[in-house]
Amino acid sequence: MTVPxxxxxxxxxDKHGARPTKALGQNFVIxxxxxxxxxxxxxxxxxxxxxxxxxxxxxxxxxxxxxARSVVAIELDASLLPVLREVASAPNVTIVExxxxxxxxxxxxxxxxxxxxxxxxxxHMVIKTLEDAPGVRTLTxxxxxxxxxxxxxxxxxxxxxxxxxxxxxxxxxxxxxxxSRNIFWPVPNVDSxxxxxxxxxxxxxxxxQAFRTVVRAGFTQRRKTLRNTMALVTGDAARAEEWIAGxxxxxxxxxxxxxxxxxxxxxxxxxxxS
Numbered sequence: 001m002t003v004p005x006x007x008x009x010x011x012x013x014d015k016h017g018a019r020p021t022k023a024l025g026q027n028f029v030i031x032x033x034x035x036x037x038x039x040x041x042x043x044x045x046x047x048x049x050x051x052x053x054x055x056x057x058x059x060x061x062x063x064x065x066x067x068a069r070s071v072v073a074i075e076l077d078a079s080l081l082p083v084l085r086e087v088a089s090a091p092n093v094t095i096v097e098x099x100x101x102x103x104x105x106x107x108x109x110x111x112x113x114x115x116x117x118x119x120x121x122x123x124h125m126v127i128k129t130l131e132d133a134p135g136v137r138t139l140t141x142x143x144x145x146x147x148x149x150x151x152x153x154x155x156x157x158x159x160x161x162x163x164x165x166x167x168x169x170x171x172x173x174x175x176x177x178x179x180s181r182n183i184f185w186p187v188p189n190v191d192s193x194x195x196x197x198x199x200x201x202x203x204x205x206x207x208x209q210a211f212r213t214v215v216r217a218g219f220t221q222r223r224k225t226l227r228n229t230m231a232l233v234t235g236d237a238a239r240a241e242e243w244i245a246g247x248x249x250x251x252x253x254x255x256x257x258x259x260x261x262x263x264x265x266x267x268x269x270x271x272x273x274s
Contacts, residue, residue: 003032003059006185016082025119028057031183035063042114042140051110053100058087065090105133116142123163130170139197148193155259173197211267218255227251
C-alpha cells in the first residue's frame with residue numbers, strides 16, 4: 001500500500017463519486033513523509049493494535065497498517081468507504097462505518113489511537129476515548145492548532161478550558177510538532193498540530209463524574225469567580241464558598257487559574273445536593 005498523492009486521490013474520488021465535505025471537516029493527508037512522521041512519533045510497531053478515528057480516504061490507515069499488528073479504521077462518511085477500501089485494503093485492517101462519538105470504543109482491541117481528526121469534533125473524540133477506552137494508552141492526533149492548544153493548555157492561559165482539564169485528569173499532553181496546511185487536500189484555512197497524549201498509570205485521582213461536574217460548572221462563565229460558578233453545584237454562593245475554602249482554594253479566583261489538583265480537591269469534597 002502507498003499513500004496516494006493529490007492527483008491519485010482526486011482520481012479515486014472521481015472514480016467513486018466522492019467529494020470532500022467541509023461540513024464534516026474533511027481534509028486528507030497527501031504527503032507520505034508526514035504519514036511516516038506521524039506513525040514514528042506515535043511509536044507504532046508490530047505489537048500494537050491501533051484505533052483510527054476518522055479514517056477518511058485511508059492515507060494514514062495505509063501507513064499504520066504497514067507497521068501495526070492490526071488497525072481498526074472508523075469512518076462516518078459512507079461515500080468515502082469505497083476510496084478507503086481501495087487505498088487501505090489489507091488483512092490486518094478492519095473498516096468500521098459509523099460515528100466514533102456514538103460507538104463503544106472499548107469494544108475494540110487497541111492500545112494506541114492515531115488519527116487525523118475532523119476539525120469540528122476532534123476535542124470530543126479525544127475526551128471520549130480517554131473516558132471510554134482505558135485500554136488505549138496513547139493518543140497521537142493531527143488536530144486544528146487552536147484545538148490542540150486547548151488540549152495541552154496550562155492554567156492561567158487564554159487557551160485553558162474544560163477540555164484542558166479533562167484531558168489532564170487522565171493523561172499528559174503535549175504538542176509534538178506543527179503540521180503544514182499544504183500536506184492536506186483540500187488545503188484547509190487553518191494550521192494544524194500533532195498532539196501526543198500519554199495516559200498516566202495508577203489510580204484515578206478522584207471520582208470522574210464529580211470531577212467533570214465541578215470542571216464544567218467552573219468554566220460555565222469564565223469571567224465569574226468560583227464562588228459564583230460553584231453555586232451552580234451547591235445551590236447558593238454561601239455554601240459554595242464554604243466548600244471551596246474547605247478544598248484549600250480561594251473562592252474569589254476564577255476557574256481558568258485552577259489546576260488539576262484544585263479541581264480534584266473540589267471533586268473529593270463535592271457537597272451532596274439532596
